[in-house]
Amino acid sequence: MSTFVYMTRCDGCGHCVDICPSDIMHIDETIRRAKNIEPNFCWECYSCVKACPNHAIDVRGYADFAPMGHSVRVRREEEKGTISWKIKFRNGKEKNFVSPITTKPWGKFIPKLAETDKPNQGEIKSQILYNEPKGLNTKKELPTVSKNAFKKGVYY
Amino acid sequence: MIFSNPFSILSETIPSIAMQTFLITMVVLVILGTLVDIIHKKNVKYFFENAKKAKKSATRELGTGEKVSIITKTVVYDIGTTSELGAGKRRIAHLLGMYGTILFWIASAVMILCYSSSTSITPSVWPLIWHLGAIMTVLGGCWFWFFLRVDVYSEAQPWYRIIKADLFVLALILTSLFGLIWSYLQSLNLEDRWDDKVFLVLYIVSNLVLFGGVYWSKFAHMFYKPGAAIQKNLAEADGSRDNLPPEADAPEKFGLGIKREAPKHY
Numbered sequence: 001m002s003t004f005v006y007m008t009r010c011d012g013c014g015h016c017v018d019i020c021p022s023d024i025m026h027i028d029e030t031i032r033r034a035k036n037i038e039p040n041f042c043w044e045c046y047s048c049v050k051a052c053p054n055h056a057i058d059v060r061g062y063a064d065f066a067p068m069g070h071s072v073r074v075r076r077e078e079e080k081g082t083i084s085w086k087i088k089f090r091n092g093k094e095k096n097f098v099s100p101i102t103t104k105p106w107g108k109f110i111p112k113l114a115e116t117d118k119p120n121q122g123e124i125k126s127q128i129l130y131n132e133p134k135g136l137n138t139k140k141e142l143p144t145v146s147k148n149a150f151k152k153g154v155y156y
Numbered sequence: 157m158i159f160s161n162p163f164s165i166l167s168e169t170i171p172s173i174a175m176q177t178f179l180i181t182m183v184v185l186v187i188l189g190t191l192v193d194i195i196h197k198k199n200v201k202y203f204f205e206n207a208k209k210a211k212k213s214a215t216r217e218l219g220t221g222e223k224v225s226i227i228t229k230t231v232v233y234d235i236g237t238t239s240e241l242g243a244g245k246r247r248i249a250h251l252l253g254m255y256g257t258i259l260f261w262i263a264s265a266v267m268i269l270c271y272s273s274s275t276s277i278t279p280s281v282w283p284l285i286w287h288l289g290a291i292m293t294v295l296g297g298c299w300f301w302f303f304l305r306v307d308v309y310s311e312a313q314p315w316y317r318i319i320k321a322d323l324f325v326l327a328l329i330l331t332s333l334f335g336l337i338w339s340y341l342q343s344l345n346l347e348d349r350w351d352d353k354v355f356l357v358l359y360i361v362s363n364l365v366l367f368g369g370v371y372w373s374k375f376a377h378m379f380y381k382p383g384a385a386i387q388k389n390l391a392e393a394d395g396s397r398d399n400l401p402p403e404a405d406a407p408e409k410f411g412l413g414i415k416r417e418a419p420k421h422y
Contacts, residue, residue, distance in 0.1 A: 008203060008384035011240050014310025018419035027307045031374060032321035053416075054240055055400055071399040078416055086401035098404045 001061050002039030003048055009056035010034050016048035016057060050076045050083065076101070157343035158287045161278035162335075163267045165342055166356070172272035178360075179268050182367040189370025190379060196371075199380065207387050215395030226389050234385040244418075249299040253328070256292025259285050260332060287339065290332040297329035312422040324373035327366035334359040 003025070005016075010033040016025040017034060024038045025048050034057070036042060049057045059072060068090035075084045078101065085097045119130075127144045136142075163175055194200045218226070233239055238254065241247040263286035271278040301322075307313040318326070338359050341352035370376060391398050 007199070008380060009388070012306045013241070013246070014306040014419040015416075017306070017310045018421050027311055028321070029319040030321055031377075032306060032319075053242060055398070073399045073401065075401045075403065077404055080404055082404035084401035084404045086399060088399060096401050098401075 001044045001059050002042035003036050003044070003057050003059050004039075005034045005036070006056045006058065007031065007033050009054045010052075011054055011056075013053065015051045015053060019047045019051045021045060021047060046074065050074055157340050159280040159283050160339075160343055161267050161271055161283045162286075162339040162342055163264075163272040164274060164276060164278055167272050167274045172268070175268045175272050178363075179265060182363060185367045186370055186375070189368070190376045192371050193376050203380075203383065203387070207391075210391055210396045210398055211394070213396045213399065214391075218390065218394050222393065223390065226393050227386055230386050230389045231382070234389065235382045240385065245299070246304050249296045249304055252292045252296025253300065253325075254296075256289045256294075256296055256332070257328060259289030260293055260335075261289075263289055287336065290336045293332040294329055294336070297325055297332070301325055301329065306419075310419045310422065320372065321374060323369055324366070324375050324377075327362055327369065327373065331359065331362040331366050334362050 012027060012032045012034065014027070014034075017027060019025075022038075022041050022043060024036055024041050025034055026037045027033070028035045034048075044059055046059065049059060055073070055075065061070065069088075070090045071086070071088040073086050073088075075086075076082075077084070081101050083099050083101050085095075085099075087095045087097075089095075113130075128142060133140060133142050163172075166175070238247055238250050241250055263282050267278060267282050267286060270276070271282065302315050303309070305315075305322075307317070307319070308315050334355050338352055338355035341355055344352075346352060366373075366375070388398070
């Protein structure tokens with residue numbers, strides 16, 4: 001599957017170019033609208049589909065396994081903090097979902113890493129991630145996996 | 157300069173019938189270019205087929221009055237204020253360019269068709285609209301060209317990189333700019349000096365590129381975009397919504413809204 005752009009809806013704002021983690025959403029040189037320059041490299045992450053303010057991007061399934069007109073479309077309303085999905089199955093059945101984009105005020109809980117202490121080598125080599133265990137709302141010591149228990153053939 | 161009709165002054169050297177023929181030729185070129193564009197790209201055929209397909213998933217039938225009301229609202233708000241561009245610099249620049257161009261073209265047509273003979277007296281409002289329209293087009297176009305073009309703003313391309321998509325905006329800016337310079341030089345009474353004649357030729361050439369290059373440029377988006385906006389709003393109203401989910405009825409627990417950042421993280 002890969003993304004494609006409805007040219008009548010796209011206004012060339014660049015949000016998809018900005019957000020694409022594969023850097024495959026680019027601006028067409030003839031009509032200055034967005035396009036997927038390398039559909040084979042598309043991860044179907046839906047980042048661009050969700051970011052598009054004009055709902056101009058859709059994802060298509062390959063005709064060999066999605067031949068009967070299914071549809072997965074999304075409407076992201078950032079001012080409301082919601083993301084809605086409409087799933088249309090091949091047999092015409094529809095399902096609608098609404099979820100929060102975030103349950104916390106945006107930006108308030110993002111750690112300001114530049115202002116925190118630099119981790120020492122012990123912390124870097126540790127299996128404990130940043131802000132653990134405090135970030136998991138626990139004071140308990142977290143379990144670790146001994147390196148000897150790792151899969152054979154994988155060396156660290 | 158701003159209150160004098162440049163075409164009336166020009167009619168002392170070029171007959172007004174020649175100017176009127178040029179104007180009609182430009183209109184014919186736009187019609188021909190758009191038709192060839194439609195036939196070659198099959199975009200209108202695709203558009204109507206898609207709209208027909210979307211209509212099948214409509215949840216309710218729209219009455220004629222409702223359709224007229226939606227279309228009117230779309231023309232006034234969506235098209236008249238280019239609402240799809242959201243709030244911000246892109247929209248202001250587009251509005252400047254759009255209304256500037258409309259004023260410039262209407263004033264050009266009126267002055268050429270009605271007041272282009274050396275004996276006619278042009279009401280001062282038309283030259284004023286013509287010059288104002290040209291200035292607005294140059295301002296909006298240059299703002300877009302140098303700073304707001306998506307390939308410059310979001311893709312970090314240098315402003316001097318010219319691609320085929322620039323044909324329309326560049327031709328538009330140059331037409332208005334050359335028109336203004338020509339009008340200014342002509343108003344100086346340079347006694348047969350070359351300056352104004354050079355800019356008159358540049359003005360004519362840029363017009364030929366703008367209106368003759370419809371097939372190769374983005375000119376026809378002026379016709380397609382309003383059609384797409386009307387189809388989008390009709391689809392929202394009849395419930396088909398191009399398969400999009402309906403707008404969320406957000407419960408309070410979903411938290412605060414998010415302010416979108418400008419796409420400039422290259």
